[in-house]
């Protein structure tokens with residue numbers, strides 16, 4: 001029996017008000033709730049599908065021969081990507097965007113994922129709209145519009161980090177091999193000659209860009225300018241509303257089910273437990289390649305799934321507040337302020353490096369680089385008058401010294417496009 005989840009999400013900002021009704025046919029059979037991230041990406045698809053402006057639809061390409069290298073999705077199907085070729089002065093520049101979409105943290109949720117686009121190319125969209133940092137229009141994406149732009153699909157369940165398999169349940173945990181097979185393919189398509197490259201990703205993909213940043217650097221000639229961007233990838237090891245650590249529990253499940261211990265950075269695992277080494281706060285200061293961290297201080301996904309998930313709030317007293325910040329009382333806002341402070345503190349040592357960039361705005365949102373309205377639009381979010389695309393561009397092209405901006409605390413920022421779930 002298919003259950004239908006009805007989700008109404010509204011993006012609000014000072015001058016705009018976009019509402020969308022997202023329907024998701026849930027056929028999981030486990031009575032599982034869709035995660036916020038899925039909801040947000042469904043919302044995004046819905047908004048894009050109904051957008052009147054002309055959209056760039058880019059077809060899915062499967063990586064032929066990847067299966068011979070054991071580089072397969074959870075269900076054993078071929079991994080895939082979408083490539084829109086660069087042109088003009090960008091013909092030799094490459095942007096790789098790692099797709100996000102949560103994680104599976106036990107055998108049951110990984111088996112379920114095999115029957116979704118997050119675990120099988122059989123279920124992936126055959127074409128995707130390229131917007132925001134992936135757009136091919138200079139007025140939507142001033143610095144990267146004419147680069148070769150790639151979206152690498154996410155179907156391994158662990159931020160492209162695993163390399164194992166579950167024989168008895170026939171689940172392949174091959175994120176690391178997918179990463180390698182994809183990079184080989186992109187190098188052969190011309191990335192080998194890149195003069196500039198940027199590895200990016202949002203959410204679970206933002207974490208993946210942190211995990212793989214230095215490896216990406218090493219794949220390319222030393223003459224290539226290489227940097228990495230993580231959007232909404234700063235998942236904090238935070239205490240939830242009931243005093244527990246919901247996200248740590250979830251990450252521990254991811255690390256255990258895929259046996260990630262051996263795949264994580266040894267400079268971290270030699271002094272911390274493997275679950276801690278899946279948290280960016282314990283990795284970012286060791287990254288040698290220039291890195292930009294873009295995140296909201298009150299990340300919507302983390303509020304919903306890490307700070308106030310249903311398991312930490314069985315009575316549902318946070319339900320209204322976590323779906324719409326205007327429903328929060330002062331002590332709830334204070335809880336989020338402390339989370340925001342923890343985010344900023346986690347960047348302490350990272351921010352001492354001149355080559356790194358930071359944009360932390362005091363908004364309730366998740367993933368701002370792929371959406372047109374948050375990346376680069378007339379009224380998109382700003383800090384000190386600069387929009388996200390301008391800050392990332394200034395940092396990548398060294399047009400400004402030290403691009404590190406941290407917003408004043410809520411509610412001072414009137415440029416946010418906050419997400420509201422009803």
Ligand SMILES: *[C@@H]1O[C@H](CO)[C@@H](O)[C@H](O)[C@H]1NC(C)=O
Pocket residue numbers: 055056057136137138
């Ligand atoms: C962007 O892509 C669309 C769809 O493929 C195409 O029609 C358009 O000409 C492209 N724009 C530029 C500036 O290349």
Ligand SMILES: *[C@@H]1O[C@H](CO)[C@@H](O)[C@H](O)[C@H]1NC(C)=O
Pocket residue numbers: 317318329330331332
């Ligand atoms: C805020 O709301 C929470 C949850 O309903 C409640 O426990 C708390 O006492 C409230 N605090 C204030 C200051 O009203």
